[in-house]
Amino acid sequence: MSENPYNIGLDRNPANYQPLTPLGFLERAASVFPDHTAIVHGGLRRSYAQFYSRARQLASALAGQGLGRGDTVSVMLANTPAMLECHYGVPMCGAVLHSINTRLDAAIIAFQLDHAMAKLVIVDREFAPLMAEALALAKVTPPVVLYDDPEYTGPGTLDEAEDYERFLASGDPYFAWLMPEDEWDAISINYTSGTTGDPKGVVSHHRGAYLLAQGNALTTSMAKHSVYLWTLPMFHCNGWCFPWTLSAIIGTHVCLRQVRSEPIWRALAEEDVTHLCGAPIVMSLIESAPQAEKRALDRRVQFFTAAAPPPERLLASMKAAGFDVTHLYGLTETYGPAVVNEWHGDWSALPDTEQARLKARQGVRYLPLEELAVLDPDTMQPVARDGETIGEVMFRGNVVMKGYFRNTEATRKAFADGWFHSGDLGVVHPDGYIQLKDRSKDIIISGGENISSIEVEEALYRHPAVAVASVVAMPHEKWGETPCAFVELNSGQEADEMALRNWCRAQLAAYKVPNKIVFEVIPRTSTGKIQKFVLRQRASKLVLK
């Protein structure tokens, strides 16, 4: 075979090839719109010139401490300007950003600091005591920089920590920041909470962050100068890459220390917010705010939700309040959202129940994800597109992580057969939209039949009295396993076990109806996920009467 003539004398060179990185978005925004408001935080307003200048100062200060390529900077910050600065300043010195979930306990934080080999820590004053506790447990002894957010007036400090503003001031605002040597270089590490075993450190690279950041804007039709409200924690998967997206479209970040209804409604009305993200709980918060806090909005607001399908009642009331809700799905391993419930215009004419059913589906691949499939993990063949056959949701493409840090075995397993195995179980509908049915370990096997705990939960959620429902397996002498439901009721509403079991019986095959329904407060992780492993332990101790 003769050589392809289009490959002769047409090699990469600095003029036609540069590593993809989202860092350049900020440089561009600051060059072109230096005076545009980049960040709003309480009374503070920072322009893109200031944002870029401070990010470079941070990079310079870190470099001054000897930090560089491949070094980890661990941060524990609320959704503040400092957190945005870290998303640029840390990689601008070649280092890797490690954002820590602020709701974790000291032991897990210590594990992360050691495993990530933290070289420096930046911590918000509110979390300083917790960080001090973690550092006392950790083997690493990184220097600590303390961020004192003017919007925080509570207690907390940390001895021998350098003040963030003083640290920043030691840096050069004209610092010649470092491009990645390769677009495959790491930009961040995020530990998955995981319900069992040690947390795994998900490594993301510049290429993927660039592509997902742009994919967010394209998928969500984010126009130039959009205004984004930070109801999603930035420590969660780098805020789904939105810290980088906003610079690409020269938008405005509205920071928020705490997710409370009053500041959300105030920001929506006064800062002309156009986009925000969050779990359905954030929608509930917005929707159930006291009437005095709610404000009339002069535009439709785009709300992107993930973690759980948005319930029908919430969808209807959000729509009435001026929000268009889009359902996304992804994992830390996919940089955040990699699946989107692409809405078809004609679906909006359907009855609300039908719309909610369609919107409950996770959807189709994000533009920068090359392939999304539901495969039989044994044969690696796609399941039938019948909305019923369950397989494992798998991903393939440029917005899939680099791998797990210092964990070759977990990386190898995750990428077996050339696909990223999500561990989530789902089905494919005839139109190609996927829908999650369960985590592999959450499936209930009763008399040899698979029961999707999500399907049972959905039946329970349709009952007007049910606020939260979670279903796990409980041991059963005859069937092996049988469903057990944990339920929280809406305040002022009533339903007993018999009523709910009858309700389920009307909707589900008999073997799927929970044998036991427990009314109690459901335990959650620091990110708000229901701790099914705790429920499973509880269920294992229940005795069927």
Add this chain to the structure above:
Amino acid sequence: MSENPYNIGLDRNPANYQPLTPLGFLERAASVFPDHTAIVHGGLRRSYAQFYSRARQLASALAGQGLGRGDTVSVMLANTPAMLECHYGVPMCGAVLHSINTRLDAAIIAFQLDHAMAKLVIVDREFAPLMAEALALAKVTPPVVLYDDPEYTGPGTLDEAEDYERFLASGDPYFAWLMPEDEWDAISINYTSGTTGDPKGVVSHHRGAYLLAQGNALTTSMAKHSVYLWTLPMFHCNGWCFPWTLSAIIGTHVCLRQVRSEPIWRALAEEDVTHLCGAPIVMSLIESAPQAEKRALDRRVQFFTAAAPPPERLLASMKAAGFDVTHLYGLTETYGPAVVNEWHGDWSALPDTEQARLKARQGVRYLPLEELAVLDPDTMQPVARDGETIGEVMFRGNVVMKGYFRNTEATRKAFADGWFHSGDLGVVHPDGYIQLKDRSKDIIISGGENISSIEVEEALYRHPAVAVASVVAMPHEKWGETPCAFVELNSGQEADEMALRNWCRAQLAAYKVPNKIVFEVIPRTSTGKIQKFVLRQRASKLVLK
């Protein structure tokens, strides 16, 4: 130095790395919105399912003819559905798309066919006689496929050509199309018209096409389901990558065989067009349409213009007619637009003259272009940001061509010192926006002083009687060179040489005032560019009286 821990055991694999290519945009659009209208052409409407299916059939048919990686498919087509199919179908079999300017002469077409080593030709019936002439001159003897557009009823045929629809029908609509082996693989070749010497074949790759296609949508805030009218020839630089952009946002292409005012206004009104592109001449056509053709539009339409700064009068009347005009700049070597006049909201409050002055500037780097600079080509140092010091406009980044096909010397020169040398001369304003002043060869050197022919042209354009103005150097015994202007007047308006010279004298330094003004029809290239080399020849024969 110890190894970067983030590079250990975290290599590329099929699960987390795929070549970037715009071809996947169409696959996604067809999977997710199979019934959405992808293409409108006269009475014809094709859905994304049909578009994708036909593109795969074309790829399959080409593969059936033995075409594959690195083979060139040369096409000579108007802005028709077939041309869109070629933008996907040709690279889907691994081949390289060579779009030929339909206004070239047979000798140049023959040169291109030979130089590109055309393996197959697809030609519109209208251009078949011209292609037959070219093939008679060419050394290559590719098979020919004839596209008979139902919207074309004029003469033209080509013996021994296969019918396009029959050729397509021989292909498999489920053909497993080829991903590029590497994102650096060529996707297209486009010959620059060039005013001297042989045309150069600009090779583009999948990576750049993917990035510019997305950059178009981001830069122009193109929301999902935008409707794009094809007033820009697709043979021109692959329609600036918009054939690929539209699939990314699941938009609709409205084809147009000929750029005439009546079908443009009809499409604007009846197809709900949101975006279109073209040189200022297209704006003139829209604006000067008979009143009976003009329609009221229920939305602002985005018009992207390049090739020449949009004149003030045209901007004002386009605004009144419902169009937002954005000024872009780029070259075939940069996949189309790589520079954008990013508009600042507060500029819209300025007087029209000031707005036109700001909009005449080419602007700043496109999001996917990493670096744009105006450098002294001798020292490679940036010029002062004073709006006056002239340097050469240079580019660096992922949307710069792979190089010139089979022309190592031209490629080497174009990429000297790690920058792509555009050959365009420009200045940088204090706010960082660049403005073109001339092509290197168009600068006039009079008594050792550089005169920008564009500056003199702008002065002439401000005169209400001037429709077109072009200024070149003419020899001068004392000063070496001196400006000579060629002018076309607006119909019904008058101005003589003395009046225009006085007009210029009021605005320009004396040595910049044209010594000679010639009133005549100005010669243009097939793409509408003024042929300055012809004017230069004419000017060289003029004798100053």
